[in-house]
Amino acid sequence: MSIAEGADDGGPASAGGCTPGAAVGELGEEALLAAFTPLLPQAEQEVVPSGDDCAVVAAPDGRFCVSTDVLVQGEHFRTDWSTARDIGARAAAQNLADIAAMGAHPTALVVSLVLPRTTPVAWVQDLARGFADACRGTGAGVVGGDLSVGERVVIAVTVHGDLGGRRPVLRSGARAGDVVVHAGTLGRSAAGLALLQAGLDDRAGGWGEAAAAARTGIVSECLAVYRAPSPPLSAGPALADAGATAMLDVSDGLLRDAGRIARASGVVVEIAEPDDASGAGRVGLSADLAALEPVAGMLREDVVAARALARQWVLTGGEDHGLLATFAPTAVRELPTSARVIGAVRARRVGEEAGVLLGGRVPEQLGWDHFRA
Numbered sequence: 001m002s003i004a005e006g007a008d009d010g011g012p013a014s015a016g017g018c019t020p021g022a023a024v025g026e027l028g029e030e031a032l033l034a035a036f037t038p039l040l041p042q043a044e045q046e047v048v049p050s051g052d053d054c055a056v057v058a059a060p061d062g063r064f065c066v067s068t069d070v071l072v073q074g075e076h077f078r079t080d081w082s083t084a085r086d087i088g089a090r091a092a093a094q095n096l097a098d099i100a101a102m103g104a105h106p107t108a109l110v111v112s113l114v115l116p117r118t119t120p121v122a123w124v125q126d127l128a129r130g131f132a133d134a135c136r137g138t139g140a141g142v143v144g145g146d147l148s149v150g151e152r153v154v155i156a157v158t159v160h161g162d163l164g165g166r167r168p169v170l171r172s173g174a175r176a177g178d179v180v181v182h183a184g185t186l187g188r189s190a191a192g193l194a195l196l197q198a199g200l201d202d203r204a205g206g207w208g209e210a211a212a213a214a215r216t217g218i219v220s221e222c223l224a225v226y227r228a229p230s231p232p233l234s235a236g237p238a239l240a241d242a243g244a245t246a247m248l249d250v251s252d253g254l255l256r257d258a259g260r261i262a263r264a265s266g267v268v269v270e271i272a273e274p275d276d277a278s279g280a281g282r283v284g285l286s287a288d289l290a291a292l293e294p295v296a297g298m299l300r301e302d303v304v305a306a307r308a309l310a311r312q313w314v315l316t317g318g319e320d321h322g323l324l325a326t327f328a329p330t331a332v333r334e335l336p337t338s339a340r341v342i343g344a345v346r347a348r349r350v351g352e353e354a355g356v357l358l359g360g361r362v363p364e365q366l367g368w369d370h371f372r373a
Contacts, residue, residue, distance in 0.1 A: 024124060025117030029147055035121050039128035043108045043141030045162070055143035057108045057160065064107070065161040065168065067098040073153040081196050082227045084123045088130020089228035091155045096138060097229075097249040097321035099161030100236025103169040106140035106161045113147050114154035127155075130228070138233060166240050174246040174265035174326040180343035181244075181335060183235040184322020185225060186254055186288045187313035191295045192226025194313070195219065198299055218291050219298070231321035235336050239323060243331035250324050253316040256366040257324055258343070259356035266354050269326075271343040273359035274314050285342055288314045315358065316365050 024032050037050065048056035069091075071077055077087050092109060099106040111131070115124065131142055140159070195201075202223055231249065239247060246265055250257045255271065262269040274285035292310035300306040326345055327335070348354055356363065 022121045023117060024115050024119045024121055025149075027121060032121065032124065032147065036125045036128040039125055039132060041132040041135040041141040043143050044139040045107045046141060046143055050142075050144040055108070055110075057143055059107075059162060061163045061165060063163055065099055065102045065104045065163065066158065067095060068156065068158040069095050069098070070157075071155045079123075079153075081201065083130075084126035085130040085133065086227040087155070088127040088132075089134040090130070091157050092131045092134035093229045093231055094249075094251065094319070094321055095157045095159035096134060096140065096233055097231035097236075097251070097323070099159055100231060100233045101169070101247050101249040101323055102161065102163070103166045103237055103240025103244065103247065104161035104163045105237060106135075106138050106159055106233070108140060108143045108160045109135070110158040111142050111145040112154075112156040113145065114150035114152075115147070116151060116153070117149055119153070134228070164237065166237070169240050169244045169247040169325070171246055171248050171261050171264035173244075174261050174267050174269065174345045175328070176267055176345055176347035177329065178245055178326040178345040179329055179332060179341050180258065180269060180271065180345060181239070181325045181327055181332075181339045182250070182254070182322055182342050183239065183325070183336060183339040184232045184250070185320045186250070186285065186322060187292050187310070187315075187317045187320070188222045188225035189229060189319040190226075190313040190317025191292055191310075192222035192224070194299060194309075195223060195295070196226070200298065219295055222292075222295055225320055229319060229321045232323060232338055235323055235338055238336045239325050239339065242334040242336070243327055244325040245327060247323060247325040250318065250320060250322050252318040253366060254324065254342075255315050255356050255358060255363050256318075259366060261324065261326065262345075262356050263354045265326075265345075266348070267345050268348055268352065268355060268357060269343060269345055270357045270360065271315075274311050284340065285314055312365065315363070 027035065043057060045058040046055065047058050071087070071091050073079065077090065095109060096106045109131070135141055202220065236247070246261050248257055248261060258269045258271055272284055274289040289310055292313055293307055296306040296309040296313070300309050332341065
């Protein structure tokens with residue numbers, strides 16, 4: 001998901017809550033490292049810590065999962081919307097979710113930073129605190145990285161994970177007859193982004209009475225998830241242990257990512273309509289739609305238009321980083337309590353391509369694409 005195209009947020013120097021002080025260009029690399037590395041989380045499986053040419057991390061399983069992601073200022077985050085601590089937590093969380101989606105536990109992160117020379121040291125320290133926030137309770141930590149200078153902030157993260165003896169859960173394992181399951185939230189990050197783009201920033205004022213009254217509920221949740229998502233990391237191994245046949249984290253929208261499972265598995269994934277009244281309890285998407293309608297109502301006066309916007313967030317909004325998985329129907333009773341059934345998998349018909357359907361039809365929109373925004 002991208003922020004508003006062409007946005008210029010002024011850089012980290014304008015980040016809210018950052019105490020004025022020394023900039024990174026005044027310290028030099030070694031002094032900067034000394035200022036923020038003690039704030040980074042330590043990995044439980046770390047054998048040789050950062051400081052040598054390489055860190056050494058134990059891999060008890062004999063295999064390790066690895067993934068990488070990059071965040072670019074002005075494309076993935078704005079420092080006038082998010083604090084450095086938010087941004088650090090977000091950078092860690094979206095990588096940790098990739099490990100969870102394989103059915104693994106995260107063990108270590110390697111973080112490379114590109115920083116303008118004018119970046120306050122306090123901003124970088126808060127970024128490190130954000131990584132610690134996201135890694136707390138996971139056993140993962142930052143074991144190394146790199147620093148460089150550039151015109152805007154870039155955060156590149158590589159994450160490693162341990163399968164603990166499990167088979168990795170791939171995107172390609174969905175089978176006809178499986179049910180489709182989701183754990184976590186949907187649409188909150190997209191709603192939070194839309195609020196910020198509309199000038200409804202709970203940290204900047206300018207809220208009307210109605211908006212102010214909603215700040216403690218779902219509105220606050222949406223803004224928090226956009227700034228620093230909280231993926232259901234423990235659900236990844238739990239879903240794997242319960243028999244997940246395929247899994248990924250929802251980073252680019254439910255429909256787009258469901259289509260990725262469908263194509264990798266050579267099947268058709270059918271997602272139930274959020275408007276389906278049968279979506280109660282642990283079944284369906286109606287609860288997500290109902291939760292987000294009041295938020296959409298702050299941006300659309302017409303009730304029908306507000307419902308359509310909330311529906312769009314649920315189906316195509318990315319970066320909540322929940323987990324989408326498929327299961328044999330007999331395994332549903334073993335699902336973690338956070339998971340709910342939202343669709344089914346079937347075989348392709350003659351001449352039909354693998355892909356995703358919504359309520360039996362090809363969806364008009366799928367979700368986020370970095371190069372088509």
